[in-house]
Amino acid sequence: MPVKIVTDSVADIPAEVIKELGISVIPVLLRFGEETYRDGIDITTDEFYEKLVNSKVKPSTSVPSMDIFARTYAKLAEETDEILVIMLSSKLSGLYNAALQSVELVEGGSRIEIIDSGCAVMAQGFVVIRAAQAALAGASLDEILEIVRRDLPRAEIRAAFDTLEYLKRGGRIGRAAALMGSMLKVNPVITLKDGVVEPAGRARSRAKAIDILYDFAAGYSHIEEMAVEGAACPEDVDNLVERLGAIFPKERIYRSRTTPVIGAHTGPGLILVAVLGDK
Amino acid sequence: MSQINSVAGQDMRDMFSAATSWLEKSSADIDALNVFPVPDGDTGTNMMLTMRSTMDEAYRAPDNSAAGVAHAMARGALMGARGNSGVILSQMWRGLAQGLEDKESFTAAELAAALQLSAQIAYKGVSNPVEGTMLTVMKDAAAAAQAQVDAGNEDIISVLEATVSAAGDSVSNTPMLLKVLKDAGVVDAGGQGVYTILEGALQYLRGETELMRLRKPQIIVSDIPHVVSQPQSIAIDEVPYGYCTEFLLKGEELDPDVIKKRLLKKGESLIVVGDDSAVRIHIHTLTPGNILQFAAKLGTMHQVSVRNMDEQHQDFLEMQKERMPTTDTAVIAVAAGDGLTDVFGSLGVAAVVPGGQTMNPSTKDILQVVEATFSDKIIILPNNKNIIATANQVQSLTEKKIMVVPTKTIPQGVVALLSFDYEAEFNTNAEIMEKALSSVKTIEVTRSVRATKINGLKIKRKQPIGLLDGELIAVGDTNLDVINQLLSRLGLEKAEVITIYFGEDAEAEETEQINAGIMEKYPHLQVESIRGGQPHYSYIISIE
Incomplete structure (x- = not known):
């Protein structure tokens, strides 16, 4: 019985990869006024960003009820007795807590391990994908945990924003508040460090901000995984993938659309690079 | 719902x-x-x-x-x-x-x-x-x-x-x-x-x-941008905060209003609330004993708390450290004009030393700010070629580690600051910042103080003149004329962003004209104009 891997919709793993590796995804909830949508199920990414820009009501995101977690665990427990759950940074959301507390709602003797990834998007996604690959190859839960612990500190992101306004409004700005309030128009670049948003740079134009993302990836001595994601800017993503092709095989670069759950806190202009490797 | x-x-x-x-x-x-x-x-x-x-x-x-x-x-x-x-x-x-x-x-x-x-x-x-x-x-x-x-x-x-x-x-x-x-x-x-x-x-x-x-x-x-501490406001730290004194006073026929009047001049942040049987008192005072003596005559005191606020202040400073970005390097900049001061402040400098063209700060002025800055590693941006040497002197007078990034103009200071890497070490950051200087060109427009001949230009007194990266290479009848001459000398095809800092004597109408002129001629550029409020230079223009 291979170990089963669970993550959340914030890991941004492309749908075909989720299917191929048999990963279970807990959908985060998106709320527009009184409407509630399950991320990736009830609303498409395009529909969401269109609403984000055009709707007067500001979206909010929330953790699904513990019941959803418990049912997911219970269903997997019928197929395996070892489950590994890898969640979004606990400092950005209550997902990890909910995942942890839901374990008590599950009966039976399955071993369920919950990991706080301390990261998000495809940086989290890489760790989940590699855990799932190891599981399919027959690794035990303890072996997979070791892989995860080794991978987590090696996964990093740089994300370029058009504005930090959405991040501030959502209360998740962390130390990147240092980048706010500039009197000049600047495009901020952030990273996640120990689970919290941290400033990573500033540029006077979007093109220069994207250069910072490129330079970040180019600074690695050894790259094992790479991903490029955008909220609602597919052309920028395409161009950046082309450029990054010079330092990493283009066909191995994951391309993903950033989940609306993140997009609601970043705005539609978000573009980011995630790398797993050694600097 | x-x-x-x-x-x-x-x-x-x-x-x-x-x-x-x-x-x-x-x-x-x-x-x-x-x-x-x-x-x-x-x-x-x-x-x-x-x-x-x-x-x-x-x-x-x-x-x-x-x-x-x-x-x-x-x-x-x-x-x-x-x-x-x-x-x-x-x-x-x-x-x-x-x-x-x-x-x-x-x-x-x-x-x-x-x-x-x-x-x-x-x-x-x-x-x-x-x-x-x-x-x-x-x-x-x-x-x-x-x-x-x-x-x-x-x-x-x-x-x-x-x-x-x-x-x-x-x-x-x-x-x-x-x-x-x-x-x-x-x-x-x-x-x-x-x-x-x-x-x-x-x-x-x-x-x-x-x-x-x-x-x-x-x-x-x-x-709202973090505002910059000016040297004159730094000395305030010396004033002691005294003791935060608070207690609940119980008694009969207490009158909060009368008690309030009596305590009004005994300290700061006075609050007296309650009714005739219980009154809560809170005050920051240098003499908590007097307050307690006064209150003891009125009734019984409960939940008495006297805390040293200077100690609290130290704890607070420690706590503040944890909230700041993890870098331990502070940057200070030299600039004149309230607008430019705010620009640097909003981009995260720890302090601005007032100064610039014709008002160069002394080494002591800079040293004072360095000593008052809450960091032991400080990068200085002189933002003027005549201030670089002064800034370089500071290291010999302080135990703090100092690096001077030799910025000769305000736009160079801004690009240096923007390239600041929150994760990089002190020395690396100074290198990164210095390297960024070549990515910007600076135009400065001012007026000639006397008639002269320089670089093959004949200049009359009070005539608008233009400098490109510190070198006087244009003269004209109007500011607009000078700016146009300089812009056309620069190949702007590769430029992306133009920022115009207009000075304290710049006229709004003219600024508008310059702005519109650039946007029309170079539609691919992102143009931004900001009040710098600087003296002497009507316009400082940054081309990135």
């Missing part, structure tokens, strides 16, 4: 109990917002403890009517109030209790009226009300509730939604009203506490108790 038209006493109790738990989750974050010398080193903890006492009393009260619960809350708050913020909070509950007098339950309209009263009573309790504090937040919140009711809204949930949202906006606006907040780059801690309590109450009414268990209140962030 369901609508609630009335809330009974029992529900009100549970609602504020949920709000207290909500506040409890945030109390450490709120503590971190404190700014000296605004009273109290631990606003979050104080408000949380005050709320606990408030709710303990509310659950002990036999009376389950809204009036009974509110009355018990007011009494519990007064008895257990901690710190300045706790005392003000207790007055808010007292106002609420007055507003809900004789009510079995309350409607949206009654809640709005009670909130108004709550704000009014809170203002009265403070001897010298300051805007930009929890008082303002409560006032704005209450006004929003009233506006909803006036518009005919009867649903308590949606009235409270508007109230919470107004409270949030008010919190984020507090730095605009209170300079100490702006200087520290934080919102008001007490205001944040009031917002959190209201938000907790709202979430309870919405039935989101399970979610409240998983989530955590968010601290509101203001987007």
